[in-house]
Each structure stands twice: as structure tokens, then as C-alpha cells.
Amino acid sequence: MKRVTDRFLLAALSAAWMGGVVLFPHALEPGRAENDGVTLNLLVDRGDGRLSNDWYTATPALRVTAAGGRLRLEQHDSGLQIISRPLAVFPNECYALIAHGRELAGTTAFAVTDEEIRRAVASISATASQSSVGWRLTFDSRDLRRISVAILGQDGNVTELDSISVGRLQMRPPCS
Amino acid sequence: MATARAETRSISRLTTVSAGPALFAAWLIGALLITVIRPGQLLEFATIGVAGAIAWRAILRGLKWVDLMVGAACFLVPLLNTWPLRIYQSLADRLPTPLPALLSASSLVAIALLFGVGLPRWQSLSRLTVVAASVLAIGGLAAALLSGNVGVSISAWWSGVLVPITIAAAVTGRLYSWNDGWRVVALLALGALVPLTVAVAAYLLSFGVPRSGDDLAVAKVLLFRPHLIQESTFGNIGHLADFAILVMPAALVGAARLRFPRLVRVALLVAGAGSLIVLTITVSRSALLFGALVALALVIQLTLQRDLRSASLPLVACAVLLAVSLSPPIRSSLTELIPRVMIASPLPAASATPQPGVADGSNPLGGEQSTTVGPIMVTTGEQSEIERIDAVRTGVTVFAQRMPFGVGPGQYETYDPTHTASHSLFVEMLAEEGVLGAVAFLLLFILIIRQALSLSLSRTRADHLRLATLAGAGGFLLHGAFAGAPLAFGVVDTWAILFWIQIGIAGATNIAEAPR
Numbered sequence: 001m002k003r004v005t006d007r008f009l010l011a012a013l014s015a016a017w018m019g020g021v022v023l024f025p026h027a028l029e030p031g032r033a034e035n036d037g038v039t040l041n042l043l044v045d046r047g048d049g050r051l052s053n054d055w056y057t058a059t060p061a062l063r064v065t066a067a068g069g070r071l072r073l074e075q076h077d078s079g080l081q082i083i084s085r086p087l088a089v090f091p092n093e094c095y096a097l098i099a100h101g102r103e104l105a106g107t108t109a110f111a112v113t114d115e116e117i118r119r120a121v122a123s124i125s126a127t128a129s130q131s132s133v134g135w136r137l138t139f140d141s142r143d144l145r146r147i148s149v150a151i152l153g154q155d156g157n158v159t160e161l162d163s164i165s166v167g168r169l170q171m172r173p174p175c176s
Numbered sequence: 177m178a179t180a181r182a183e184t185r186s187i188s189r190l191t192t193v194s195a196g197p198a199l200f201a202a203w204l205i206g207a208l209l210i211t212v213i214r215p216g217q218l219l220e221f222a223t224i225g226v227a228g229a230i231a232w233r234a235i236l237r238g239l240k241w242v243d244l245m246v247g248a249a250c251f252l253v254p255l256l257n258t259w260p261l262r263i264y265q266s267l268a269d270r271l272p273t274p275l276p277a278l279l280s281a282s283s284l285v286a287i288a289l290l291f292g293v294g295l296p297r298w299q300s301l302s303r304l305t306v307v308a309a310s311v312l313a314i315g316g317l318a319a320a321l322l323s324g325n326v327g328v329s330i331s332a333w334w335s336g337v338l339v340p341i342t343i344a345a346a347v348t349g350r351l352y353s354w355n356d357g358w359r360v361v362a363l364l365a366l367g368a369l370v371p372l373t374v375a376v377a378a379y380l381l382s383f384g385v386p387r388s389g390d391d392l393a394v395a396k397v398l399l400f401r402p403h404l405i406q407e408s409t410f411g412n413i414g415h416l417a418d419f420a421i422l423v424m425p426a427a428l429v430g431a432a433r434l435r436f437p438r439l440v441r442v443a444l445l446v447a448g449a450g451s452l453i454v455l456t457i458t459v460s461r462s463a464l465l466f467g468a469l470v471a472l473a474l475v476i477q478l479t480l481q482r483d484l485r486s487a488s489l490p491l492v493a494c495a496v497l498l499a500v501s502l503s504p505p506i507r508s509s510l511t512e513l514i515p516r517v518m519i520a521s522p523l524p525a526a527s528a529t530p531q532p533g534v535a536d537g538s539n540p541l542g543g544e545q546s547t548t549v550g551p552i553m554v555t556t557g558e559q560s561e562i563e564r565i566d567a568v569r570t571g572v573t574v575f576a577q578r579m580p581f582g583v584g585p586g587q588y589e590t591y592d593p594t595h596t597a598s599h600s601l602f603v604e605m606l607a608e609e610g611v612l613g614a615v616a617f618l619l620l621f622i623l624i625i626r627q628a629l630s631l632s633l634s635r636t637r638a639d640h641l642r643l644a645t646l647a648g649a650g651g652f653l654l655h656g657a658f659a660g661a662p663l664a665f666g667v668v669d670t671w672a673i674l675f676w677i678q679i680g681i682a683g684a685t686n687i688a689e690a691p692r
Contacts, residue, residue, distance in 0.1 A: 009200065013226050016207045020219030024377050026409055027216030046412075046589075046596055053411075060563065064591065085407070116398070 034088040037095075037167035040149070042071040044082060050155040055082045058117075058150070075106070075157040080123040086115035087166055094175035097137040097149060099164045103128045106157030112139050115146040123152075132162055140173040203228065220259060220408070223373045223661060227366045227443065233358055234437045235366075246350050249343065250360050250677070254367035254423070256670045259374070259408050301348055302683030304626070305596065307617035309341045312605075315612025316585045323584025324632075332586025337609075344676030347685055354638040358433065359645060359679050361426045362440055364674060365447040368423040368679040371409045372450030375416055378405040379457045386457065389503030396459040397434070405457075415671065416454055418461035418652060418661045422674045424451035424649035425470055428493055429478075429640055430484040445489070452493050456500050462614060462659035464506070468497035470651035475645055488590075544677055563660075571598030575607040582610030600621075601656030617657075620679065624650040627682050646682040649675050 043053035044064045059062060060078035075081055089095055101111055103126040111123035122139035141147065149164065169175065203225045210221050228251065236247050316337045320329035351357050382404055383395045399405060399413050409416050426450035431441050455467045469493035478487035500506060574591045575582060588608050589596045598604045605613035627646050631639060652675055655661060662671050 009229060012204060013222070013229055016218065016222035017226055019211065020222040021377070023211070023215035024212075024219045025216070025381060027219075027378070027381075027404060044193075060594075063593070085403070 022158070033092050034145075035083075035168065037165060038087055038136050039163060039165040040084055040087075040167055042066060042069070042161060044071065052086050056085075057081070061155075065147070071161040072160045073108075073151070073153070073157070073161070075108075075153040075159075076155055078154045079152060080117070081108075081151045082155050083117055083151075084164075086146040086148055087146050089144060089166075091141055091143050091145055092173060093141050094169040094171045094173060095139055095141055096167050096169055097122075097124075097139065097164070098167065099126075099135045099161060100132055101126075101135075101159060101161040101163075102130060104130065104158040104160060106154055106159075108151060108153040108157050108159045110135060110137055110138065111150045111152060113148050113150050114144055115122070115148050117148055121147065126159065138169065138175045140175050164165055192306055199228070217259065219377055220374050223370045224255070224592040227369045230439050230443050230607065231366045231512070235362060236387075243350060243356075245432055246347055247359065247379050249362050249643060250347060251367040253364060253673045253677070254419070254670055256673070258371050266409055267635060282536060300351070300684060301345065301554070302623065302681060304619060304623045305680055305683045307624065308616045309345070311612050311619065312609060312616035313338055313341060315581070315616060318612065319582040319584040319609050322581050323587050325584065325590070328582035329587050333584075336585055340669065340672035340676050340687040343673050344680045348680030351681065351684055354641045355435070357638070357645075357684070358430065358643045360677065360681065361641065362430055362436065362444060364677065365427040365430060366424055366440075368419070368427070369447045369450065371416070371419065372423070372447060372454055375405055375409045375454050376457070377384060378403075378408045378448060378613065389500070389505045391456065391575045392459050392500070392503075393443050393505040395457070399458065409672070412662075413458050414460055414463075414660070415662050417458045417460040418655065419674075420451040420454040420458075421463060421467055421651045421655055422648045422671065422678070423468065424448055424455070424467065424493065425490070425651065426644040426678070427451060428471075428489040429474065429486060429644035429647075432489055433640065446487060448493070452496055454577050455497060459500075459506060460504070460659075461501075462655060464497055464501045464535055464654040466651050466658075468494050468501060469654075470647050471497060473628075474643065474647055475651075478640075480632065481635070481639060483640070485618060563595070567592070567595035567597065567599040568603050570595060571600065571603035571607045574598075575610070576609070578607075580611040582606065582608050583611060584608060597660055599660040600658065601653070601661045604660065617653075620653060621657075623683055624653065642682050646680040649678040649682060 038052040042055070044055040044066070045057055046053055055071075058080035059077045061075075062081050063076070064082070067072075069176070073081055095112075097110060097112055105128075107128065107139045108126045109123050112121040112124065113119060114121070118147040121142060121144070122137055124135060124137040126135050128132065147166075149166065153159065203221075207218065207221055207225065211218050231247075231251050236251075238246055239247060247648060267399065311572060313333075316333040317330075320326060320333045323329040323673035347360055351360070379395070382398075383391070386392050403413075405416070406413050410419065427444045427450075430436065431440070431444040431448055435446070452467075455463055471490045475487050475494055478484075480489065570592050571588070574588065578591075583591050585608050588604060590600065591607070592598070602614065602617050605617050609616070627642065628650070631642055631646065634642075652671070654662060662669060
């Protein structure tokens with residue numbers, strides 16, 4: 001009896017572990033972002049103990065403050081300001097980047113790139129606004145399986161972000 | 177009377193026998209559910225099952241309920257800040273009030289339960305450990321009460337300082353022999369197998385097997401960005417390296433302990449190898465260096481004790497870490513880390529005063545930077561080192577503005593939003609818990625030196641246990657002092673509990689000192 005139990009235990013654990021190894025690539029899409037879209041949190045460089053941050057600063061010359069569910073970026077350098085974690089997408093599908101916030105000074109750009117920030121897929125400039133507005137960037141994921149969202153700006157820009165999300169559109173390229 | 181005793185025995189046997197199948201059934205249901213809902217997390221859950229089955233069959237089964245609870249708590253400690261816990265903890269926070277507060281208060285109940293089932297023997301804890309823990313707890317409470325954000329700081333003090341110390345005291349106080357100590361250490365290492373396995377799997381999935389130092393260096397650049405290995409372990413690659421430093425000595429020394437069943441030894445060997453691989457792939461230069469130093473210390477001490485068999489695994493670990501450190505791309509970045517130290521003259525003017533929410537703008541973006549501490553001037557040209565030195569300087573300034581009590585636990589980031597951490601555990605404790613925090617750190621440092629000296633003269637059966645735990649805690653504290661470590665992370669954290677349990681065992685007076 002004991003031997004039968006041991007064999008069953010061993011078989012179950014082995015099967016689960018091997019299954020875990022086989023299914024582990026699904027961990028790349030923990031939120032099924034490629035299918036359901038994803039709303040990025042506004043944590044930069046550091047999680048809050050419960051959530052890991054979705055954003056990383058790309059320059060030390062950036063002042064990031066978060067208050068009242070809003071992320072404020074005061075830029076003191078030109079170029080990349082913050083970059084998102086890689087997000088899963090289906091290749092050759094249409095997606096939309098939707099951001100809400102205020103552009104208080106300067107003109108900040110939102111760009112969708114490959115996960116290593118080497119190749120830009122699409123970009124949009126945020127229009128200046130003292131009240132909260134929405135910006136929408138529709139893009140084709142091309143041959144990519146993972147993308148990153150990058151925010152670019154210039155010295156003196158001040159941007160406040162309320163939310164940023166990426167959603168899958170029910171259409172095939174060209175995405176207009 | 178005899179009948180009552182027999183009934184108690186049979187009930188005890190019945191519960192012990194049925195607990196195993198019940199746990200397995202629960203795990204099996206969980207595995208099936210997770211395969212459907214979150215297939216990417218099955219590996220983690222399956223590894224919990226494998227490590228848990230080994231822990232149950234070889235260590236936990238047959239223990240009294242009190243020891244069983246303490247043992248189970250030790251097994252779960254390494255999982256406290258990992259992926260599923262972070263996800264499901266955030267789910268709890270979304271519940272309507274007052275449910276999240278009630279759930280948070282459950283830590284009170286858990287601790288009361290831990291103590292209620294069997295009070296630990298306080299007198300068995302090392303006096304210096306108790307004093308250091310008390311000083312830190314009192315310093316943290318005083319700083320929290322005097323901070324500008326009392327509620328949040330008290331909460332961080334409770335979860336980041338008091339709960340870890342209390343859990344460690346409860347665990348250490350239940351030790352009656354060096355065998356009990358090894359049981360705790362083995363359970364910690366078995367639990368550690370889970371995040372170590374997931375970390376290695378995440379790395380291999382993303383980058384494949386590294387074949388050279390260049391491969392490691394290229395992968396490192398991506399690792400410090402948002403990456404699966406961070407997401408699926410502790411959310412921070414540096415904290416993963418600290419975790420490996422804490423676990424590696426106990427796993428390597430324990431793997432050579434013949435009193436353990438073979439299955440446990442193999443599991444400990446895998447945990448030790450996993451720690452080694454994690455230290456290698458994270459390529460945290462300071463962690464590599466301190467990992468190698470810790471392994472070297474183990475080799476020297478075990479060789480002095482003429483236990484060459486136990487010394488062989490740390491020797492391999494030391495050789496691997498040194499080989500990685502000396503590979504061309506890593507070696508060149510390691511040499512850049514070494515700053516030039518010289519006598520400064522004249523003394524520079526005082527630096528700017530940081531205020532809450534205001535960044536210290538003194539960080540240059542290029543060239544060399546000099547930092548002066550008294551008559552000593554430290555100069556470096558390496559960018560990350562410049563940022564670290566700047567962070568340390570800002571930390572000291574934060575303390576100077578809030579002397580002597582500090583800004584309060586969990587409050588440092590508010591005063592230094594640029595660096596968010598001071599990159600030195602000593603300075604962070606100084607800034608957050610004030611003078612008492614610094615005193616606690618120094619007391620722990622003294623304790624480690626004292627225990628290391630006494631170990632070199634000792635010849636008892638508890639030597640290997642003390643050595644393994646001392647190496648883990650000492651390596652973590654030293655690495656933290658020079659590179660920063662998450663001792664008070666603001667949540668009930670793995671590192672703090674692992675550290676306090678190991679330092680508790682290393683200094684415990686209740687472990688039988690029978691000569692070998």
C-alpha cells in the first residue's frame with residue numbers, strides 16, 4: 001500500500017513539475033495582455049510591496065512624483081524619460097495605446113517600440129492641455145511578440161498621467 | 177488515566193497520518209486549478225509541491241503540532257514576497273472596508289497563535305541578539321511615532337521590523353538541540369528552492385544558457401529593466417541576489433550533513449546550486465564578491481575543523497563565483513567599482529538639505545565624483561558607483577536633518593525620491609530608525625564577529641549549524657552595508673525573517689553544546 005501511495009505521489013509531482021516546465025512560457029503573458037489588453041500601473045522603478053512596477057526611468061535627470069493616483073514627470077533631459085515593462089502582443093494585429101493626462105509644459109511623445117527599445121513601431125505627440133485629455137495611438141504589432149511603451153520628452157517638459165492602457169482592436173492591419 | 181493517554185496517542189497518530197493526504201489533496205486541486213487559470217505559474221506551484229513533499233516526508237511528519245506549525249512557517253518564509261503572494265495580496269486589498277484591515281490584523285492572530293501553542297524560551301536567545309532586536313524595535317517605534325506620517329510608519333514598523341523579529345524569536349526559542357536547528361535551516365532552504373527554480377527557469381526561457389561572460393553581461397542589461405525574472409520572483413533583481421546570499425551557506429553546508437535523509441541532502445544541494453546560479457546570472461557585482469567571500473570563509477573554517485568533505489561544496493561555490501567575477505567583461509566592471517581613497521584637504525562645504533518630496537540635485541551625469549567623509553575623500557568614475565555614493569551621502573544628510581530618531585520606518589523614499597533607497601543598509605537604518613537603528617546594526621555586526629571568533633576556537637556538534645547560519649546572516653549584513661539590502665522593506669519580508677532566524681540560531685544558547 002505504502003509503495004503504491006509513494007508511486008502515485010511521485011507520478012503526480014513529476015507530472016505537475018514537467019507540466020510546469022512545458023507551460024512556463026505562458027508566464028511571459030501573466031495578464032494575457034496580448035488578448036485582453038492591459039492597463040499599466042503608474043509605479044516607476046519600485047513596486048509598492050504588492051505590485052511590481054510597470055515603469056522604469058530611462059534617465060536620472062527626471063523627477064517622478066506620484067500623488068492622488070496621478071504620475072507627474074518633470075523632465076530635465078531630452079530623449080527617453082520612462083519605459084514600460086515588455087507587454088505581450090500577437091504579431092500582425094492592431095492595438096491601441098490609450099493615455100489620459102495633462103501636458104502642462106512642452107510636448108511629450110508616446111512611442112511603441114520593440115521590447116529592447118531599439119525599433120520604434122509608432123509614436124504620437126501629446127497635445128498641450130491644462131485639463132485632463134485622452135491620447136490614442138493605433139499601431140500594427142508587425143512581427144513583434146513583445147512591445148514596450150516609451151515616453152520621450154525634452155528639458156522643461158511637465159506631464160501628468162492619469163492612466164495608460166494598451167488594448168487589442170478587432171481588426172487586421174492596416175490599422176487606421 | 178492510561179486509557180486517556182492511549183486515546184490522545186491514537187488521535188495524535190490519526191491527525192498526523194491524515195494531514196499528509198489532506199495537504200496533498202489540497203495541492204492537487206490547486207495544481208489543477210492553476211493549470212487552467214494561470215498555466216505560467218504551474219512550475220512554481222509544482223515546485224512548492226515537490227519541496228513540500230520532501231519537507232513533509234523527511235522532516236515534518238511525526239512532529240508535535242507546535243513544532244509542525246513552526247516548521248511549516250519556516251518552509252513558507254521564502255515564499256512570502258514571491259509572485260503569487262504579491263498577486264493575491266493585492267486582491268485582498270481590493271476588498272471592501274473593513275475587510276483589508278481585518279486581514280492585516282490577522283498577523284496579530286498568527287503571532288498570538290504561534291506563541292500561544294508554546295511559549296519560546298526567551299532565556300535561550302543570545303543576550304546580544306535580544307538587545308540588538310530590542311534596540312531596533314524601540315528605535316523604529318520612536319521614529320515612527322515622531323515621523324510626519326505616523327500611521328504609515330507604524331504599519332511599516334510593525335510588518336518590517338516587529339513581525340520578522342517576533343517570528344524569528346518564536347522559531348529560535350523552540351530549538352532544543354542542534355538537530356532542531358538543522359531542521360529549521362533545511363526547511364528554509366527547501367522553501368527557497370521555489371523562487372530559485374522559477375528564477376533560473378525565467379532566465380533560461382528569456383536568454384538560454386549563457387556561454388560566456390559576455391552573454392551574462394548582455395543579459396544583465398535587460399534584467400535590470402522590467403523582466404520576467406523580476407516579475408516571477410521578488411520584483412527586484414538585486415533582492416534576488418540578497419536572497420541567494422542568505423540561503424547559499426546553509427544549503428551548501430547542510431547538503432554535506434550525513435544525518436539528513438538522502439532526499440533532503442539532494443534537495444539542499446539543488447538549493448545551494450540554485451543560489452549559486454542566481455548569484456551568477458544576476459551579475460550583481462557586489463553580491464558576487466560577497467558570495468565568494470562567504471564561501472571562502474566557509475572553506476577556511478571547515479578546513480580548520482578538518483571536515484574536508486563539508487568544505488568541498490563551498491570550495492566549488494567559491495571557485496565558480498571567482499571564475500565568473502574574473503571573466504573579462506565582469507572583471508573590468510568590478511575594477512571600476514573600486515574607488516580611489518585619499519586624504520581630503522580642505523574640507524568641502526556642507527551639502528544641500530533635502531526636504532520631503534524634493535530630490536537632491538547634486539548627482540552629476542558624467543565624469544568623476546568625489547565624496548568626503550571627515551578627512552577621507554573617495555573618488556570614482558563609474559556611473560552606478562557615483563549614484564550609489566550620492567545616495568549614501570543623501571542618506572546621511574536625511575539623518576542629519578532628523579537626528580537623533582530618524583524619519584521613521586518605511587519613510588526614507590519620501591525624503592529621497594531620486595534614489596528611493598540609500599544603497600547602504602547601515603545608512604538606511606540610520607536614516608529611518610535613527611541612532612538606535614545604527615546601534616542595532618553595530619550590535620549585530622559585533623555579534624557576528626564575536627560568534628565567528630568563538631567558532632574558530634570551538635569544537636562542538638553545533639559548529640556546522642552555527643557556521644552555516646552565521647555565514648548567511650553575516651554575508652547578508654556585510655553586503656547590505658556596502659550595497660544596500662531589503663531588511664526593512666515595509667512589508668512582512670522574507671529577507672528580514674531569514675536574517676533574524678539565522679542570526680538567532682547562530683547566537684542561540686539553547687543548542688546542545690556536546691563536544692564532537
